Amino acid sequence: MTILRHGDRSQAVRNLQQQLNRAGANLFVDGAYGDAxxxxxxxxxxxxxxxxxxxxxxxxxxxxxxxxCSQLLSNTTLVAAAKRLGVELASVYAVNEVESLGSGFLSxxxxxxxxxxxVMHRLLATPRHEGDDAAAxxxxxxxxxxxxxxxxxxxxxxYAGGTAEHQRLAQARLIDANSADESxxxxxxxxxxxxxxxxxxxxxxxxxxxxAASEAEQFEAFVRYIEAEPALHKALKAKKWAEFAKRYNGxxxxxxxxxxxxxxxxxxxxxxxxxxxxxAA
Numbered sequence: 001m002t003i004l005r006h007g008d009r010s011q012a013v014r015n016l017q018q019q020l021n022r023a024g025a026n027l028f029v030d031g032a033y034g035d036a037x038x039x040x041x042x043x044x045x046x047x048x049x050x051x052x053x054x055x056x057x058x059x060x061x062x063x064x065x066x067x068x069c070s071q072l073l074s075n076t077t078l079v080a081a082a083k084r085l086g087v088e089l090a091s092v093y094a095v096n097e098v099e100s101l102g103s104g105f106l107s108x109x110x111x112x113x114x115x116x117x118x119v120m121h122r123l124l125a126t127p128r129h130e131g132d133d134a135a136a137x138x139x140x141x142x143x144x145x146x147x148x149x150x151x152x153x154x155x156x157x158x159y160a161g162g163t164a165e166h167q168r169l170a171q172a173r174l175i176d177a178n179s180a181d182e183s184x185x186x187x188x189x190x191x192x193x194x195x196x197x198x199x200x201x202x203x204x205x206x207x208x209x210x211x212a213a214s215e216a217e218q219f220e221a222f223v224r225y226i227e228a229e230p231a232l233h234k235a236l237k238a239k240k241w242a243e244f245a246k247r248y249n250g251x252x253x254x255x256x257x258x259x260x261x262x263x264x265x266x267x268x269x270x271x272x273x274x275x276x277x278x279x280a281a
Contacts (some may be wrong), residue, residue: 005058008033016056019064020044047076053093054272081223094265104188104215106163111212113184115168117153120183121145136190178204182198186211187218191225197223
């Protein structure tokens with residue numbers, strides 16, 4: 001996912017400037033992404049309801065081309081989240097930039113999902129009702145793993161990516177619909193389905209329906225997840241990016257530089273004046 005930002009110089013920036021001018025800006029087309037271009041990008045983003053982050057990524061470019069933005073995350077949603085969480089708007093911009101997949105939907109309109117076969121195995125082996133025989137459930141899950149290793153497996157993996165993940169999910173639903181939906185991460189922020197109850201959704205179906213509705217609903221699940229994890233919320237408030245990344249991304253956060261990316265994104269958004277102060281709770 002390529003995002004044009006302040007400081008870039010390229011033919012792509014020239015094309016962006018030309019598109020912005022057609023949308024009402026008055027830029028000198030020189031291929032340099034300077035202050036004036038960033039200001040024009042922010043103005044356009046606010047005009048069409050996108051996140052006002054000053055970067056021209058796929059969503060901004062699609063909007064400039066006339067695409068429908070109604071399902072996309074809006075700036076007002078991020079502002080409201082910053083107030084609700086009691087954190088700087090720049091911090092919310094940073095986590096949205098680094099922790100999201102860029103877009104919560106596939107080109108066919110379905111929400112992004114990633115099916116986790118090891119979670120499916122664990123859930124199938126977990127007693128859910130009074131009288132469930134844990135040993136029998138475990139044996140059944142192990143037997144399914146032998147027959148359908150791509151769908152039920154003690155080990156993670158088997159990812160197909162993109163629309164093929166929906167095919168894997170559909171196949172897993174034939175084994176156990178609830179466990180399948182709970183075994184997938186949903187939307188731009190990869191919230192696992194099994195969190196639905198602790199995040200306050202009325203049902204698993206309520207959760208999955210909302211994840212398919214809009215990026216705003218996907219971001220709502222992300223905010224609820226932060227609220228449900230006091231240590232994660234505390235780390236975000238204090239801008240302890242390594243602690244936040246460790247708790248959200250897991251032990252591999254350092255290898256993937258999530259903490260560094262969060263820190264850099266926060267500094268960029270704070271320095272440009274897009275949320276450098278705390279939003280009143």
